[in-house]
Amino acid sequence: MSTAQETPRYATEQAPRLAWAQQAPEVYKAMVRLDAAAGQGLDPTLRELVKIRVSQINHCAFCLDMHTKDALAAGESVERIVQLAAWEESRHFYTERELAALELTEAVTVLTDGFVPDEVYERAAKHFEEAELAQLIASITVINAWNRFGVTTRMTPGHYRPGQHK
Numbered sequence: 001m002s003t004a005q006e007t008p009r010y011a012t013e014q015a016p017r018l019a020w021a022q023q024a025p026e027v028y029k030a031m032v033r034l035d036a037a038a039g040q041g042l043d044p045t046l047r048e049l050v051k052i053r054v055s056q057i058n059h060c061a062f063c064l065d066m067h068t069k070d071a072l073a074a075g076e077s078v079e080r081i082v083q084l085a086a087w088e089e090s091r092h093f094y095t096e097r098e099l100a101a102l103e104l105t106e107a108v109t110v111l112t113d114g115f116v117p118d119e120v121y122e123r124a125a126k127h128f129e130e131a132e133l134a135q136l137i138a139s140i141t142v143i144n145a146w147n148r149f150g151v152t153t154r155m156t157p158g159h160y161r162p163g164q165h166k
Contacts, residue, residue: 018153038138051143060147065157073162097127108140
């Protein structure tokens with residue numbers, strides 16, 4: 001048995017399939033504007049938690065990297081970010097309002113039954129005024145779109161720095 005520490009051997013970083021933002025700059029600019037509009041009036045911490053959870057569900061490593069770093073830079077705890085993947089078993093880390101938003105996030109992101117259940121929507125509606133609920137739904141929808149760009153083009157995680165995309 002060797003006692004010397006070995007340097008970990010990492011796989012070679014994979015290049016993105018396509019630099020979609022450069023190839024479709026007007027779409028990218030429109031997405032940035034849509035993202036900004038969708039986030040208006042929402043608590044920034046809640047918005048980052050939603051973006052992280054959607055990105056976990058959609059397996060978007062680029063967006064996970066970005067939004068985890070943004071959440072940490074904004075003061076979110078490592079513990080709450082780590083527990084997001086199992087929020088249903090870690091409910092005590094989140095407020096009732098955050099839980100309602102996370103439940104809605106999952107229902108909107110995973111449309112396996114073809115609809116958002118009434119009880120999920122009603123629970124969210126109890127915690128958010130109508131205008132804020134509309135913004136939350138918009139934010140969930142926009143991060144799902146970002147994820148699809150990231151996953152499809154295999155955007156490379158690990159290079160993002162908070163504030164870089166502003």
